[in-house]
Every structure is written in C-alpha cells, then in structure tokens.
Amino acid sequence: MNDPGAITQKLTELLDAGGVLTDPAQTAPMLRDHRSLYRGHALAVVAPADTAAVARVLAFCNEQRIGVVPQGGNTSYCGGATPDASSSQVLLSLARLNRIRGLDIANYTMTAEAGCILAKLQAAATEADRYLPLSLGSEGSCMLGGNLSTNAGGLNVIRYGMARELVLGLEVVLADGRVLDTLTGLRKDNTGYDVKSLFLGAEGTLGVITAACLKLYPAQKSRATAFAAVRDPAAAVSLLGALRGASGDCVSSFELIPRIGVELTMRHIPGVVDPLAAPSDWYVLCELTSSRASEPLEPLLEKVLAEAHESGWVLDATVALSERERETFWRLRESIPEAQRKDGASLKHDIAVPVSQVPRFIEVAGDWVAKNIPQGVLVAYGHLGDGNLHFNVNQRAGTQAFQLQAVSQKVQRAIHDLVREFGGSFSAEHGIGQLKVFELERYAPPVELELMRTIKKALDPNGIMNPGKVIRT
C-alpha cells in the first residue's frame, strides 16, 4: 500500500471520528518544532483516543513499514517530535490520552496517561496533599509522555532526580502494536530485566509510552530561599556541600548565576533589581524545602550562610523574607534566557560535568572563549546542584549577530570536546532528537552505541519508530 490516500483511509477506519486530523490550521503547528529549527511534512496526523487505538495504528504502520513520530506537547529542544520533510511518516499525537487514571494516596502514586499536561498532574497531586516534583519551564504545555520519553530534568533534580527516577511503571505500545503493561505501582519488584527503563529517554524510538505510574512525595510545607554573592564557582560548590549536610538534604534548588546574568536581566527585564548592594562576579540562588510545616529552614539557611561568610565563600547574602521577595529572586534567574535573547545572538550549550568539576570547567572553557571568540561574551549559568550548565556565548556589544553565528560550529566543537575531557555530557537535559544525532555518534563510547543499535533492532526491527531520531541504524 503506497498510495497516501489509501493509507489515510485505512487509518480513518482504525480510529474514531477525530482520530485523523486533516485541518491544516490544526496540523501546521504540529509539523514544526518549538524552536523553529525544523519543518516537517506528514503522510497523516493521527490522534488516537486510547491505548488500544495507538496499538492499532502501530500494528498497521509496522506492517506497512510506515515511520511513526510520536508527539506530546511539542516542546522538544532538539526536534525530537518533528517528522522529516518526506511526507512519508505518520505523526502520532498523544494529546487525547489525557486522563489521570488513578491517584493512590496511601501508595503515594499517580497513574496518568501520556497526553496529560505536566502542570495538571502537579495540581492534582497538590490537591491530594501530595507532591509531584517534576517541574520545568514548559510545564504549562509539555506532556507526560514527552517528559518521560526525554527523561526530562528541570528544577528539582538535585533532590528528586530526573524524570526516570519518578517512574514506577509504564504502559508502552511496542512497534508491532503489542502492549507492555508494568503499571503495578510497586516500589519493590526484582523480576528480571527492568524493561520499562528502556523506554525512558528513548524519545519514542523503541515504542510509544501511553501511560505511567509516578511516585509522589509528601506535600511541601515550608521553604527558605536565599540569594548570595559567592567568591567564585568553587566557593559555590563548597556552599552547596555545607547546605546539603546541615539541612539533612533539604536543598531542592541550587542555581549558579554570573554577574553578567544579573546585568542582562536588569537591562532587559522590567522589574528585575539587583538583590544585593555591591556587585559580585558570581551568585547562587538556593532554596531549601521540607514537608514539615514547622521546619525552621530560615534560621538554618542564615546560619550556614553566616558560616560560609566567615570561610570566605560567601561575600554577601539575603534571605527572602516574603513570598514576593522569593519571586523576585526566581524571576531574575528564570528570565536570563529571555534577557539573553533580547540582548542579541547567543550560542547555547546544554552540558553537564561532575559537580566537583564545574569550577575548573568554567575556568578552562571560559579562557578558551576569551582567547578565541573576541565577538562573544561568556554567559554560564545553571543548575550547579546537578552539574548542569547552560554554557552560552553571547554577542558582544558593538558586533553583529552573524559574526558570532559564523563561529557557532567551531565553538560547539571546542566546548563539547572539552566536556568530554571533563567526563561530562554534551546533552544534559534536552535529549538528542534529530539535532544531536551526529554529536551522539561522535561522543558516545563505541560499545554503548553498539548496544543502543542492538536494542533498537530488537525492539523495532522495521525501523518505524521515530526514524532518524537519537541513533542511526
């Protein structure tokens, strides 16, 4: 069956009304990625209503050797959910699988479908006096299936881990339409290979996640937030260690911010003020949280900061006295990307190195940028607690954007090579998608690549699952 009309007809027969989307106004935004890096064309865009319907689509596409590109909220940073331009792949939207199937308060678990928007799941947990720690910038539009398929990170990784660590079980439709169901909600289950793990971070190249059973935690009841000027990144790492120890691991966020980050946000974002009196080269924004309502987090935070001041790590610090003040700290941190965008062109790198190596990495990579890229300025900030840096090079004032863009590949190669020397990752929390397929081939150890290809061939022998993403076979 090669005729697109016949294939669409067959898909229509397999699905309910509304299962095949044909209105270009509806499908056009689904065929380009969030960053406008890619524009795809699809043979058909389908939105099955339940797992059985997803299974019928995959069984049919597998039999016909038609590529299938799963999509959730379409917020990939790497083009992972955009089909290629060949009009030969089926775009499979999970948006209609949007039910919370169950919330087990005593078991501290929630079972939800792939098309649920993350913020909706967080709200449902909060309503049940529980806490779903997965939290990221796009939580108002990204969907659970994509979060799990990309093993998303976000703001609470230091304490709760990446998305993978929040998953107890999955329901997955395999390439041939069979359904794997591990939605048991068990915390202990040592019965052979942990097959569900294969699908977390696989970006839909091995199967389609249709539902998941997630771990919940006690609701957050108290919180303390500080903004501190630190001597340098090494002092920030020392402060992180001290805080984790003193708080009984209550540190939920620990963000490193350079002076230029403060300056850019003050220049471009209305309402951002410098929280401290004197300028400093480096800052941290740290937050402690606890599920105990009466936990004395603020005095503890103040005590650790005072000791760090005596050690020379902290130059000055301020603890948020109100929710409003806390919001201004976070507003500064969260608006750095927008401020960068307003300031000019920027070359971005989402990298991770071991936390202990972050200071040395910033020093070495920063020197390289200073020596080799006169048209750029380093803006390195990020989740220090996870060793995850947004290592960006911004357009220097007085230069033109293209002068920086002309060296983008040279900069990327140098930084990623250096990341490898530091035992780090060139893609910390955004995945591979189609953007970084060649980077993966360049940097992954050969044995690991070979294993990935072996797994891919075993689970998707016809190569229909999200073709061209993550790994070439």
Place this chain on the structure above:
Amino acid sequence: MKTDQIECVVIGAGVVGLAVARALALAGREVLLLESEKHPGTATSARNSGVIHAGIYYAPGSFKARFCVAGNHAMYDYCQARGVDHQNCGKLIIANGAEEEQVLGQLLERARVNDVRGVRLIPGSEAHQMEPEVHCTAALHCPSSGIVDPHAYMLALQGDMENSGGTLVCDCRVESLQRRADGFLVKTAGDGATEIEARFVVNSGGLGAVDLLDRIEGYPAARIPKLHLARGNYFTVAARSPFHHLIYPIPHSAGLGIHATLDLGRRVRFGPDVEWVDRIDYSVNASRAPQFYQAIRRYWPNLADGALLPDYTGIRPKLHGPGEPQPDFRIESVADHGLAGLVNLLGIESPGLTSSLAIGDYVASLA
C-alpha cells in the same frame, strides 16, 4: 531583537552561492553568506558528477552556453592557481549507428557556434584506440572536458571569500525577505533568529530557491514556477576504471544519458539517470539496475553481470517536468521581477558547477 546591517546577503552556500559570494567579496562588497545546512555544499553541489563541462549541448546565446564555456576556462585557470585537484581528461560522446552519428554532427555544429574549441568528430576506429573497452561507430572528442574535486573547489572559494572579508554562517535558514526602502530585511529562522538589513540579496538556494520565492514580500506570485525534482542514481563497479576519458552517450530530453565519469581516484561511476520524484530522498533506487546494464552495455559490452553496485544519488532542481524541453538557467533581476536589489538563481542544475565562476562574476556585476 537587534538588526544587523550588511551590504550583500547571499542565500545558499552551494558551489554557485560560494562563487557569487566570492565574486562580491573580491569586488570589495561586504558579504554575508547564509547556509541552512550545517556545512556548505552538502546538497546538489556534493551530489553530482564532478565534471567540468565543455559547453557543447546548450542553446547558443543561452545563460547555460555562455556561462558554461566561460566557466570552463575560468575553472581550469582557477584550479591551477589554487591547487584544486582536477584533471583535464577529455570526453568522448559516442554514437552507435547512423542515426546517432547524425546527432554527433549536430552537436559538432553547436560546439562551433558555442565557441567550444578543439572538438573533433572521430571514426570508431580512432575512438577504439583511445578507449579499447568502448564500443562505438563514431565519437566526438571534446578535449576541454575534465573533472574536479568539488569539495576542494568549494573550500578554495570559501577561503577567497573569507580572505576578502566575507562571512559564512551555516545552520541558518532564511524565513522571509521583507522589502525596505533600500533593499530587504532578511529574517532568519530558529532560535538564533536574526534580522539583517541588506541592500543586495541573492537567492542561490538550490533545491530551496523556488520555495523561498513565496516568502519574498512583493515577489509576483504568478512568476513562481513549479519545482520538479529529478533524482539521478549513480552506480559504480568495484574495479578500477576501464576508461581514461569521460564516456557519454547521445543526450536525451532531461539529461545527458547514463554516462561514465571518472573521479580523481580513477574510480568509475555510471549515471545519473533521470527519475522524477516528489520529495528529497537520496537513497539509491537499486531497482533501476537493469536499465543501467542495458544503457551501459551499449557502449561497454564487457560489463559483467552483477558488477554494478549502487553508489549515490543527487537531486536536480528542475523548472521543467517530464516530457517538457529543458529550459535555460533562470537568472532574474529587477528587470524581470521588479524588485530592486534581488537576484534569483533558479533551476541551477547541470552545468552549474562548471558555470559557477562565470555566474559569480555576472551576479557581482549586478550588485
């Protein structure tokens, strides 16, 4: 967002875009060359026969005839001067039978009109001495045909451009062109999106050039042609080339026939055929092997069964469909479309590589 300002923007860093940007930079213009892929010259420029054509086939006075002949001379001089690997190996266009020999006569006449020097009609016996493996009853010998390493050539062009102050930006897709009082505002796509004001813009987008027309403010919609994609499949054989010249059959309506070209490593490849496709897919259609055996054995009877191996493909951006005559390069400027400061290079397929330096000089003269 800030707006960059630059005198000239060239869209598409294929071999022609590079040559245009180089010519502009050498003329003292400020040039920015934008490429949507991660590297220059990865599409049509990387997927061709690597042949320096003589300029025989094309309608006298056409862009193709003028630029191919001028580009041929310029290419040899340039490769010599810049140390770009090339070889002036010459070519035989071969005929089998009276009907095809008659076409050779017409081609010889056209070579004369197009000012292609040194072309001779030779009998089958002489051709056999030059190429013992080739079967023919007569042939045209074109001494000015040759081969070049397209990647080394493009690297040299890029070097010239950059040495003259031009800048290449890869991974940068052009979203749209908006009219300004003096030139255009070029908007790029992606999260590195920028806006660039330019007085002179050259659309050298190759396979994407026609698609871009739709996103140029003020471009007459009625002028937008339909783009046809013609894939050319190449096959190779595992052995060293049995030939010393390029071997071409008599040309047909959409291509030059399944010919034998050499590369600088003395490998031979056969192709390209013409396969009309509706999307860009560079996989080799191996099911076309029987047609290749048939076509090649007309001039190389010793081709063994099973010897052909699928090699690679390229896709030509064509302005004509199946059965329609091949049009000229469509190089249009203000007189054609009414937009000052815009040059479109459309339907640049063969002999685009050979013509590149001549096209570059021509477009630079319009700036």
